[in-house]
Amino acid sequence: MITRLAVSGYRSLRDLRLVLSRLNVVTGANGSGKSSLYRSLRLLADVAQGRVIQSLAGEGGVQSTLWAGPKTIAASVRRGEHEVEGLAPKGPVGLKLGFAGEDYGYAIDLGFPPPIPPSMFSLDPQIKAEALWTGECLGRSNLFAERRGPGVRIRGEDGAWRQASTQLATFDSMMTHCADPRDGVELLTLREHMRDWRFYDLLRTDRDAPARRPQIGTYTPVLDGDGANLAAALQTVREIGDAEGLRVAIDDAFPGASVEVVSNDGWFEVEMRQHGLLRPLRTAELSDGTLRYLLLVAALTSPRPPALMVLNEPETSLHPDLLGPLGRLIALASERSQVVVVSHAMPLVEALADAGARRIELEKSFGETALASDDDRPRWDWPKR
Incomplete structure (x- = not known):
């Protein structure tokens, strides 16, 4: 089960970190970032399917999906004492996605392609870094697969590092190209786990x-x-x-x-x-x-x-009388799968909350999506490039 989800630099999600439970309902006003959170989960699933680059290119390239505001927003700006000023970002700019549970954690960092040499694939982001670790928090001692640039190394059972690749393409993930039943079994296990995730947002009626x-x-x-x-x-x-x-x-x-x-x-x-x-x-x-x-x-x-099922606005077209039965049905499904529901239908949100769902309420301030209550913001460390 995923217990932590982190997104950085994706649309309005400048630096969002969530705690997840078995049953979760994400809600908030229109434009608060619910759809961006849903799409970020889909992008994580696309990593395991080998199509995250194509998915981002389909959204207009990494340039159009990156957080468009300042890297940090000063407290004086939030109090209205100063205007938001645009400054050139310091350090590498990227879109980062990650999750962790009690068993494994994974994160990926996608960034701009270099301007030279020129290429017709300039909308394609490049995978700059990846990491796979045991437990909920990334650390030096529990890291067992790491990708920096084209190089991938994997820690063996004896604790020694093995170079799994030195020329991994910028559009290939170590999740799909270095998973091996002998030396990369953890990568293989997590990849198959992620491929089991299921999303429903295009059910046609x-x-x-x-x-x-x-x-x-x-x-x-x-x-x-x-x-x-x-x-x-x-x-x-x-x-x-x-x-x-x-x-x-x-x-x-x-x-x-x-x-x-x-x-x-x-x-x-x-x-x-x-x-x-x-x-x-x-x-x-x-x-x-x-x-x-x-x-x-x-x-x-x-x-x-599935291991994880994500429903995006399942209440669409439903009469209010059906939201109670739907909430009960989702609650029963969460006994077999971890479930994340994205909804702005308050009767459904309340029905799920009454069934024990973790309520995650999003709000937007200065263009940035944040938790309405930031008390449960978990610790998170990103892999280094």
Whole structure:
């Protein structure tokens, strides 16, 4: 489980450090930085998938994603006694992402490419430093994999350092290129752990959504990011997962209703029976809110729960009456996975808080995202370049 998350230099997250628990809900006003925090978690997951450089380039390059304010904001400025002044930053400028738990910690530092020689790939950030350590805090004694520039070294079981690479490309992470079942087993273990993280923010419910059309059905323990395989995912839960939990989740939101999956020559489709109707409704007939709730049920009752599940504004399109059942469903899912929910729907936030969620409230001051209560700001040390 992740117990600490740190982001530095990413959009409005100049220097944000969080303590996480098993169930977490991130909230705050519009523009407070909730989406930036969500995207920073996705970028960390992209490191393990080998696509963090492409993801940042897709956002306009590291130049457009870096914190645009001053490196520090003086107390006199915060009190309104002086104006914010732009000064040339001292030292290296970079975007830093990291997390830690009781077992492992990892951090990455991405910076500007050198201006010379000129290249058409100038929007690509470069990986300047990485570190992998045991425990929650980085230190010299618990560091066992380190990358500085093109060089990577790994500490063996005997405590001796081994040079794993001397020419690692600036766009390749040691997480993907130095993980080895013999000498880099810790890197390999953490990489596979991170690849198990699951994100849901693009579940489609529009009239042309794939979930509204029949799909070829195969065993599907994991719902797709857009929800296209909804019917197969629900049937998989029913056959090899918690069928009773699925039934309860549907009944909690729609009393007296039931969901069935029908097959026509291998093409699966969801049908929903509701109290008072003479025939079932196909997914093409369901409201956006009803379909979204079914998609969330399929994601949260997965028979293959992830190490970490992150839901970005799951309340979209849902009627307020569905937020209570959704909160209960998320709370149950947190018994099998660590869950982070990003939401500005107060009924859902309060329902999750009542279920024991750690409430993380963000606010923005002078363009910088910060915790509304800074009492739990954890210690954090970044790897050196």
